[in-house]
Amino acid sequence: MAPAAMPSETALADIPKTTKTVLDPASEPSGNPPAAQPQITRPTTPSKPEEAAFAGAERLTDGSLKVQAIVFAPAAEERMAVVNNTIVREGSAIQNYTIVGIGEENIFVREGQGRLLKVPFGKP
Secondary structure, eight states: OOOOOOHHHHHTTTSOOOOOEEGGGGGGOOSSSEEEEEEEEOOOOSSHHHHHHHOEEEOOOSOOOOOOEEEEEGGGGGGGGTTTEEEEOOTTTTTTTTEEEEEESSSEETTSSOOOEEEEBOOO
């Protein structure tokens, strides 16, 4: 199996870096003020930007689709899910639905030519 591709340096450079100062009382002997220690935090990115395009989706509640697994990747062509024991990708059709998006915790389907629906992972 080939190792997973690493994001390009340009993509990593576009992610904002954040730091914060944390006071650690255990870092200095008692009686002295605590030393400020820089702590690197995770890069901050918008919350689930891949799902922003589907913000108006209604939740599918009839139980006809069950999302059993999601493989999420930054590139849409690498995403897949297991729905009703079938491996699907964006653009796949299952029953009367077309998979239009795969997020980290949901898949998004279009019912025929109509409604946009959200199906959460692990919930009918």
